[in-house]
Amino acid sequence: MTNIPDYKIIDNALPIKDFKTLEKNIMSNTQTWNYSEGVILGDVKKDNGDIYFMHLYYLGVSDKPHIDANGKPLPPKKSKHYSDILPVLKLLNNVTGMENLLRVKANLYYRTEKLNYHSKHSDFSFSHKGAILSINTNDGCTVLEDGTEIKSVSNRLLLFDPSQQHSSTSCTNQKRRVNINFNYI
Numbered sequence: 533m534t535n536i537p538d539y540k541i542i543d544n545a546l547p548i549k550d551f552k553t554l555e556k557n558i559m560s561n562t563q564t565w566n567y568s569e570g571v572i573l574g575d576v577k578k579d580n581g582d583i584y585f586m587h588l589y590y591l592g593v594s595d596k597p598h599i600d601a602n603g604k605p606l607p608p609k610k611s612k613h614y615s616d617i618l619p620v621l622k623l624l625n626n627v628t629g630m631e632n633l634l635r636v637k638a639n640l641y642y643r644t645e646k647l648n649y650h651s652k653h654s655d656f657s658f659s660h661k662g663a664i665l666s667i668n669t670n671d672g673c674t675v676l677e678d679g680t681e682i683k684s685v686s687n688r689l690l691l692f693d694p695s696q697q698h699s700s701t702s703c704t705n706q707k708r709r710v711n712i713n714f715n716y717i
Contacts, residue, residue, distance in 0.1 A: 538693065539676060542627070545665065545689035550619040555667055555686070557616045558638060558710060563587060564613070565640055571650040571700060589617050589636040589712070608633075617712065620665055620689075624714060628691065634660060634715040641672065641709040644702040649675065655694035660717050662694030667710040672703035674711075684709055 546554070557563060565585035592608040617636055624630045634656065652675075655662060664674055666684040673681040677696040682688075684703065692698070694715055703709040 539680070539682070540691040541682065542689040542691070543685065544687055545623060546619055546687055548687075551687045554616055554619065557613065558587075558667055558712070563638075564611070565638075571653070584642070585640040587611065587613065587638040587640075589614050589638065590633060591635050592633055620663075620712065620714065623689070624663060624716065628661060628663075628716075630661070630716045632717040634717065636712065636714050638667075638710065638712045639700065641700065641702045643704060643707055643709075645704065647671065647704055648702040650700045650702075652677075652697040652699045654697055655713070655715050657695070659693075659695050660715055662692055662716070663714040664690045664692075665712045665714070666690075667712065668706060668708070670703035670706040670709050672701045672709040675699045675701070684711065 545551075565587055568584055568586055571584055588609065589611050590608060621630070621633070664682075666686060666688045668684065669686040670684050672684045674684075674690060675681050676692060676698050682690050694713075701709070
């Protein structure tokens with residue numbers, strides 16, 4: 533475990549068998565992906581490659597009201613691939629004492645000719661915790677608020693405060709950069 537001020541990196545986070553199963557499933561042609569015009573909703577920069585694909589594993593809370601037409605709270609949404617992330621949820625519970633899962637989404641950034649740094653953002657406007665699990669090793673990274681760049685290394689888990697400004701990048705040396713973003717309390 534490597535410590536960076538206010539951030540933690542856990543290399544080889546999952547047991548190899550669990551990670552290989554997750555990697556095989558998420559990198560397969562059966563994984564569903566949704567197209568997104570920009571990494572940050574409403575902040576499309578066509579000149580820097582902010583287009584990406586995402587898969588929403590779980591949505592329990594968001595900054596927008598999560599209620600139906602009658603004003604009743606909606607139950608959490610889970611994708612058909614939700615069971616794929618159970619080993620990571622168990623790890624987060626053991627390592628961080630996670631109490632309440634807010635959102636889990638996978639990100640797929642396609643390869644670009646030059647490394648594109650996406651716009652800074654915070655995941656939610658309220659205080660919460662987060663983790664990013666890198667699925668494949670590539671030259672992309674997550675850039676933290678203080679400018680620290682955390683490289684994408686297969687089976688690396690970054691624990692950080694996603695309510696603070698941070699950003700992502702594309703990659704140039706693989707077909708795609710894939711990670712899973714966890715938000716929780």
